Amino acid sequence: MLSRNIRLLSRRYSQAVTFRTTESSPTQQNENQVGLFYTMNNDVCKQLFAHGGLPKSFMKQTKTFTETALMVRLPALDIIDCIKVTDLNKPVVRYVLYGEKGAGKSLTLAHLLHFAHEDGFLIVHIPWVSDWLRRLPRDKEMSNSQSREGFVDIPLDAAAWLLHFKMQNQVLLKTGDLKTSKEYVWSKRESTPAGAPLAELVEHGIARVKYACDVIDVLLKEIKLLSNAKKCKTFVAIDGFNSFFYPLTRLSTPTKKKVAPEEVSLTAPFMEITKNDWTNGAIVVTTDQLAVPEDRQENYLPKYLLYQKGFEHLDPFVPMEIGRYTEREFLSCASYYRDRLWLRGPPELESELKLASACNPYNFMELCAPL
Amino acid sequence: MKMYLNSSKMLLLTRIALKHAFPKTGLSSYFTKKSTFRIQNVYMYSSKASSSTENVYNNFTDWETLSRKKKVSKAMKAYLERAKEHDEFMKRQQFEFNIGKRHLANMMGEDPETFTQKDVDRAIEYLFPSGIYDPAARPLMKPPEEVFPARKAAEFDEAGRPHHFLFYTGKPNFFKLLYDAAENIQLLHKYEDKVIRKKETPDPNASLDLNASVWLTKDQLEQMLVEAINDLEYDNFKLVMDRLVSLPYSYRCKEFIEKYRKTLSTQRFALEIPKPSYDENGCAFVTTYECLRKKARGDVTIKCPGSGKITINGQDLTYFEDTQSREQVIFPLIFTGMENKVDVVANIEGGGPSGQSGAIRWGIAWGLRSFVDKSMLEAMQVAGLLTRDHRRRERKKPGQPGARKKPTWKKR
Incomplete structure (x- = not known):
């Protein structure tokens, strides 16, 4: 009874400030909704982010709050507007999201992914590049590539990514419009004929983990061709893109030789797809300090993080800084936390939290956790 | 009688402090005094009884002899002895102190005649520099009447009767x-x-x-x-x-x-609080130099019409990565409710995050004195915002792994 009263009281308190919008489709959102939270449909969320895409701490919070609520922020809206008005017959435009640690780059990317999903894009999304190149769980499998000399395969990760791709694009893949352009021979007995649906290619990669890396290579080439042929429009989203340009990965060949990112067979196809030599698509990448080791975390600006090589690879691109919360965003976030009973106590608490967190979204979330 | 006069002079000079007296003259001595007095009474009574065997009439009319005998009671005698002893002790101490003072003046190359107690303190601090935390435990040279506690004067007359009705x-x-x-x-x-x-x-x-x-x-x-x-x-x-x-x-x-x-003493800060100066925009500002804590030192400037912007070494509050340091910095602002009314600019170097944030906290609080009212000032003092933290890192001791840490105890 008491807890219900508290809940009602805090609900009533939180209703004094608008922090929610009922406009849950990113295609329809506009400047009026800046700083407001919208709730993502559970099915869509599962479809898009079941295999990663949302930061882990945010996932935990969504579980606690029993909903996935994203804040509509200006950088995301800007990019959505840009993508809407872009002429898709021109070469693809590349957007680079950058900003401090915990500023919300990944969540902005998630927002954009939701938009791409609503808008019918074919989504090519890497949840976190460092998971491939820098994370070394015990069961990580590394092997020399069969098809290309001197390259290292990470077949399990590749298969997992194919699963992720299949999950995100299940609707588009089911329609069966997307067909391969030529025949691919994997071995004496296995081959994918020309005109087979892409779904079959993906299925093959998942079933035959050995060929997963090659399948991704082929798949991305096909996607490029299909986009050029106006069969589909493609949205490429890569989180922690600068990890591809850090001189060394933590992977090693079976002979214990250190591996550079260019020697990983997965790097090349994604480098290809982030070039602007194809049309009918959009590319959004993030550069993140957390994607590289601490010796390269002094600055959050893209040129520093991407190195000269990556910068030249992406050039020309549209940089988009994800900043800290503005006054309005902060208040809306605080009242959202109050609504979720995540934050309690006197109203003066907000000003202190604002100062202590320096309006950094992640810091604010962490500070509120024990309150 | 003559002796009594002398002793009364002494009584005027000396007083007993029960609390800090020597072991001989503490509360215990007071009780021994009382007991001797009683025993004496008993003794007198018995002597009277013995005399009665000789002459019965004397029993009733021996007041003269009694009073003659009792002129100076034993308690009084003991007291006078003690007082005299103490007086001589003090005289000796005073003499030694004066000689010592002259020596010290000569050592410091100053005139012994005009060498005051202040000079003595300064000289001692210079000659025996001490980092002991408690000032009372540091070396000192004070006049003996300050060092040795005062003693209570005699509470009874020579006949052993107390002066005081209580x-x-x-x-x-x-x-x-x-x-x-x-x-x-x-x-x-x-x-x-x-x-x-x-x-x-x-x-x-x-x-x-x-x-x-x-x-x-x-x-x-x-x-x-x-x-x-x-x-x-x-x-x-x-x-x-x-x-x-x-x-x-x-x-x-x-x-x-x-x-x-x-x-x-409410007016303690009134004199010291600096008036804010004004820059070309008419903006009041106060700069506190020498904000120290641990190994960190720096200066803090507070500008009064402001928007709550905090600048530390050119960065904002993210200069400190941990929450504790940030909270240290914002605490005086939150406490006084000035977080949106002033701007803070701090330059700090040396030490680690906690030292730096502590120094900035003190600097902000010290600077805010110029912008808050008197009651808030009192509250700030009670909250300990205006108190310098003088603690430093304690040195490692030889023979043990840390300042206090002892080696692991091992049976053999």
């Missing part, structure tokens, strides 16, 4: 104080009755202002009474005095009340 309470001065207070209360009641009988109204202007002062603390009262009192007795003292003060005509015994009150 001598046998054990704490005559304290109970005299309560007695006086109670008497004053009765007098005031009587006066009030008289005024009522005459149908007059009390003078509204003649009232007692007690806001600027507090009752003496227990220690202060003990020092004043030269008697040790316990907590219960101190509470009783406060109770009685409060009752006296609460009476409508308490101003009539103002003198008595004032004697046991101490004025508060």
Whole structure:
């Protein structure tokens, strides 16, 4: 009874400030909704982010709050507007999201992914590049590539990514419009004929983990061709893109030789797809300090993080800084936390939290956790 | 008689402090005194009894002999001896102190005649630099009357009879104080009755202002009474005095009340607080230099019409990565409610995050004094914002792994 009263009281308190919008489709959102939270449909969320895409701490919070609520922020809206008005017959435009640690780059990317999903894009999304190149769980499998000399395969990760791709694009893949352009021979007995649906290619990669890396290579080439042929429009989203340009990965060949990112067979196809030599698509990448080791975390600006090589690879691109919360965003976030009973106590608490967190979204979330 | 005169002079010179006296003259000595007095009485009684065997008539008329014999009681004798001893001791100490002072003056190359106590303190601090935290434990050279506690004067005459009518309470001065207070209360009641009988109204202007002062603390009262009192007795003292003060005509015994009150030093900061200076935009600012804590040092500038912007070494509050340091910095601003009214610019170097944030915290609080009102200033002082933290890293000791840490105990 008491807890219900508290809940009602805090609900009533939180209703004094608008922090929610009922406009849950990113295609329809506009400047009026800046700083407001919208709730993502559970099915869509599962479809898009079941295999990663949302930061882990945010996932935990969504579980606690029993909903996935994203804040509509200006950088995301800007990019959505840009993508809407872009002429898709021109070469693809590349957007680079950058900003401090915990500023919300990944969540902005998630927002954009939701938009791409609503808008019918074919989504090519890497949840976190460092998971491939820098994370070394015990069961990580590394092997020399069969098809290309001197390259290292990470077949399990590749298969997992194919699963992720299949999950995100299940609707588009089911329609069966997307067909391969030529025949691919994997071995004496296995081959994918020309005109087979892409779904079959993906299925093959998942079933035959050995060929997963090659399948991704082929798949991305096909996607490029299909986009050029106006069969589909493609949205490429890569989180922690600068990890591809850090001189060394933590992977090693079976002979214990250190591996550079260019020697990983997965790097090349994604480098290809982030070039602007194809049309009918959009590319959004993030550069993140957390994607590289601490010796390269002094600055959050893209040129520093991407190195000269990556910068030249992406050039020309549209940089988009994800900043800290503005006054309005902060208040809306605080009242959202109050609504979720995540934050309690006197109203003066907000000003202190604002100062202590320096309006950094992640810091604010962490500070509120024990309150 | 001559001896008595001498001793009375001595009595004037010396007083006994029960609390800090030598082991010989503490409370225990007081009790021994009392017991010898009793034994003496018994002894006298018995001597009288023995004399009665010789002459029965003398039993009734031996006052003269008795008084002649009792001119100086044994207790008095013992006391006089002790007093003399103490007096000589003090004289010797005084002599040694004067010689020492002259030596010190010569050592420091100054004129011994004009060498004051202040100079002595400075010289000692220079010659024996000490980092001991408690100032009372540092080397000192003070006049003997400051070093050796005062002693209570004799409480009885040469016949062994106490001067004070409350001598046998054990704490005559304290109970005299309560007695006086109670008497004053009765007098005031009587006066009030008289005024009522005459149908007059009390003078509204003649009232007692007690806001600027507090009752003496227990220690202060003990020092004043030269008697040790316990907590219960101190509470009783406060109770009685409060009752006296609460009476409508308490101003009539103002003198008595004032004697046991101490004025508060509220004006301590008023003189030191700097007036803010103004820059070309008419913006008030105060700069605090030498903000120190641990190994960190720096300066903090506070600009008054501001928007709550904090700049530390050119960065904002994210200069500190951990929450604790950030909270340290914002605490004085939150406490005074000035977080959106002032801008803070800090330059800090040396030390680690906690030292730097502590130094900035002190600098902000110190600078904010110019922008807050008096009550807030008091609150800040009570909150400990205006107190410097002088603690430094403690050195590692040889033979053990840390400053205090001892090696792991191992049986063999």
